[in-house]
Amino acid sequence: MSGAACAWNGFADRQQLAAALAGNVAARLTKAIDERGTALLAVSGGATPAKFFAALSSIPIAWDKVTVTLVDERFVPPTSPRSNAGLVVANLLQDKAAAARFVPLYHEAASIEDAAAADSEALQSLTWPLDVVVLGMGADGHTASFFPDAGNLAQLLDPSSQRIVLPVHAPSGGEPRLTLSMARIVAAGFIALHIEGEDKRIAFDGAMGAGEKKPIRKVLEAAPIPVEVFWAP
Numbered sequence: 001m002s003g004a005a006c007a008w009n010g011f012a013d014r015q016q017l018a019a020a021l022a023g024n025v026a027a028r029l030t031k032a033i034d035e036r037g038t039a040l041l042a043v044s045g046g047a048t049p050a051k052f053f054a055a056l057s058s059i060p061i062a063w064d065k066v067t068v069t070l071v072d073e074r075f076v077p078p079t080s081p082r083s084n085a086g087l088v089v090a091n092l093l094q095d096k097a098a099a100a101r102f103v104p105l106y107h108e109a110a111s112i113e114d115a116a117a118a119d120s121e122a123l124q125s126l127t128w129p130l131d132v133v134v135l136g137m138g139a140d141g142h143t144a145s146f147f148p149d150a151g152n153l154a155q156l157l158d159p160s161s162q163r164i165v166l167p168v169h170a171p172s173g174g175e176p177r178l179t180l181s182m183a184r185i186v187a188a189g190f191i192a193l194h195i196e197g198e199d200k201r202i203a204f205d206g207a208m209g210a211g212e213k214k215p216i217r218k219v220l221e222a223a224p225i226p227v228e229v230f231w232a233p
């Protein structure tokens with residue numbers, strides 16, 4: 001895996017993974033707060049993170065000094081069942097973590113391009129770089145909203161892009177998407193990849209092998225630090 005450094009953290013079951021990942025993330029956030037008085041966390045949506053979110057929400061850290069944002073978002077309002085913001089509010093910003101500040105990506109706009117431009121403006125003021133980013137991965141090797149069939153995939157994967165949020169049109173992604181840029185993701189102090197199930201393990205191994213480089217491989221190669229992979233069957 002030339003240049004694609006990662007550390008594999010395998011767990012017997014998904015509850016043990018959730019507790020371990022939550023403990024790691026909480027420790028990193030607390031370290032950031034101790035060092036700079038604040039912490040910035042970006043999380044992914046989808047079906048995987050709910051147990052992790054619940055475990056993290058119950059850990060008593062200085063949540064009032066934590067800002068939570070999203071790695072990516074579908075272009076839907078928070079009331080939609082497809083909304084990552086809705087998932088985060090309902091599962092992570094509860095219990096102790098209810099005190100955190102949340103900065104969503106979805107805003108009503110005439111187009112996904114307008115929404116991405118507005119986001120890039122609004123997120124300028126966050127305390128970059130991310131202290132923690134938690135990525136997911138699809139069986140097609142996408143992560144964030146870097147879908148292999150995205151029309152602007154080269155721009156999405158460009159580690160030199162100065163943009164914070166980019167628009168995505170990808171047939172396999174469903175609705176148009178908003179995604180943090182590669183540069184913002186790989187600059188994080190701690191990069192976790194949370195995947196579950198045999199299909200995702202096979203997909204990850206395949207992405208790390210020879211052949212066409214999937215987006216997840218490009219992220220691992222662009223990251224200056226090893227990506228911590230958290231996997232359970």
Ligand SMILES: O=C(O)[C@H](O)[C@@H](O)[C@H](O)[C@H](O)COP(=O)(O)O
Binds near residue numbers: 048074084142
């Ligand atoms: O908006 C999203 O869907 C996510 O941010 C996306 O990048 C997700 O992490 C993968 O698609 C895996 O999704 P599952 O957890 O549902 O398999």
